[in-house]
Amino acid sequence: xxxxxxxxxxxxxxxxxxxxxxxxxxxxxxxxxxxxxxxxxxxxxxxxxxxxxxxxxxxxxxxxxxxxxxxxxxxxxxxxxxxxxxxxxxxxxxxxxxxxxxxxxxxxxxxxxxxxxxxxxxxxxxxxxxxxxxxxxxxxxxxxxxxxxxxxxxxxxxxxxxxxxxxxx
Amino acid sequence: xxxxxxxxxxxxxxxxxxxxxxxxxxxxxxxxxxxxxxxxxxxxxxxxxxxxxxxxxxxxxxxxxxxxxxxxxxxxxxxxxxxxxxxxxxxxxxxxxxxxxxxxxxxxxxxxxxxxxxxxxxxxxxxxxxxxxxxxxxxxxxxxxxxxxxxxxxxxxxxxxxxxxxxxx
DNA sequence: ATAAACCATTGACTTTCTCAAGGATTAAAG
DNA sequence: CTTTAATCCTTGAGAAAGTCAATGGTTTAT
Numbered sequence: 001x002x003x004x005x006x007x008x009x010x011x012x013x014x015x016x017x018x019x020x021x022x023x024x025x026x027x028x029x030x031x032x033x034x035x036x037x038x039x040x041x042x043x044x045x046x047x048x049x050x051x052x053x054x055x056x057x058x059x060x061x062x063x064x065x066x067x068x069x070x071x072x073x074x075x076x077x078x079x080x081x082x083x084x085x086x087x088x089x090x091x092x093x094x095x096x097x098x099x100x101x102x103x104x105x106x107x108x109x110x111x112x113x114x115x116x117x118x119x120x121x122x123x124x125x126x127x128x129x130x131x132x133x134x135x136x137x138x139x140x141x142x143x144x145x146x147x148x149x150x151x152x153x154x155x156x157x158x159x160x161x162x163x164x165x166x167x168x169x
Numbered sequence: 170x171x172x173x174x175x176x177x178x179x180x181x182x183x184x185x186x187x188x189x190x191x192x193x194x195x196x197x198x199x200x201x202x203x204x205x206x207x208x209x210x211x212x213x214x215x216x217x218x219x220x221x222x223x224x225x226x227x228x229x230x231x232x233x234x235x236x237x238x239x240x241x242x243x244x245x246x247x248x249x250x251x252x253x254x255x256x257x258x259x260x261x262x263x264x265x266x267x268x269x270x271x272x273x274x275x276x277x278x279x280x281x282x283x284x285x286x287x288x289x290x291x292x293x294x295x296x297x298x299x300x301x302x303x304x305x306x307x308x309x310x311x312x313x314x315x316x317x318x319x320x321x322x323x324x325x326x327x328x329x330x331x332x333x334x335x336x337x338x
Numbered sequence: 339a340t341a342a343a344c345c346a347t348t349g350a351c352t353t354t355c356t357c358a359a360g361g362a363t364t365a366a367a368g
Numbered sequence: 369c370t371t372t373a374a375t376c377c378t379t380g381a382g383a384a385a386g387t388c389a390a391t392g393g394t395t396t397a398t
Contacts, residue, residue, distance in 0.1 A: 019282075031303070032239060035238075037217065037220050038235055040212050040216060043213075046256050047205070069199070069204075075195045075196055075199060078376080078377095086210075087211045089355070091355095091357090092354075092356095111376095115364085117377075141204065152328055155328065156325070156329070157203060159317065160208040160209070162317065164208045164212040232385095257386085259346070260347070260387085283394075285344065285393070285395070287345085
């Protein structure tokens, strides 16, 4: 426990290297590493910054990319739908759609069957950009899942989606 | 595709219900649901608010709980270690530890082998509270993973940790 | 001995989150 | 049919979280 405090006959440098890898080893065995919330939080922190960086050349971030993806689907989602799917507050959707609309990637179409809500659909330019962005995210995800076999990747996606979408059924 | 725009001979009400479940069905099949980043982002959004709520009676949030957990482990982490483990900026650790220290749950101990860094260790009160908090998070995680069998839960944790900790080896 | 790198901390700044409220519209109740 | 209640989008305010550069004290590298 006080292993790192020992300063016997060493010059201090080598002991710190061993201390570092020793800490990492202990870290891999600590309680927190078994907790879902921690793993997911760490993964999304690393993953989103990484994905944001990868999407930057297209002028997209993970959020706007997600909205664009849903706008390209055949869901024809309203802004409320987007909020539910993405687990965001409806007020967060507004500036997201604003940005995409200003860039000419999506359009707000008043829903004829309910004039309160607006359906978000991608423009031709939006679909074109999405096709490019999809390639990037696919590549990015492959790199992220490098440690897993193809089967394990499918398994992970399956398990994750069953948990993450459990309440959105 | 324009399914939801049809307003034939219905009163509008029943068609919206079917439209809703139809959208959910489409949602489960759309591209985004297969993407790791989306699943993880959604899961952590729902999971952290849920966990924060569960930990509230103890005066903890997921973040402070995570720091407390590591402070209770035998890692004897410095604040930089905490930042790396939790994938946070070092400057974010400061107010986190401040809060726990003010509450008497952890202590900053100057590292004798490197007087720049401070080791964060839990106090007796901190360990006591962590024991309670751990029960809550365990219970909470069980509920979250309700849709999975015990084996699948192990599998998910294994796959997740291999991906999430790939670069922290 | 000097220069370079590192740790914790601060501060400024941006982004994201969380709520509450409002106008327009639709659903429910009488 | 009229009133009431609920819903959708939007706005705005305030809290929380993320990002980045700079500093004092300390340690490593040259």
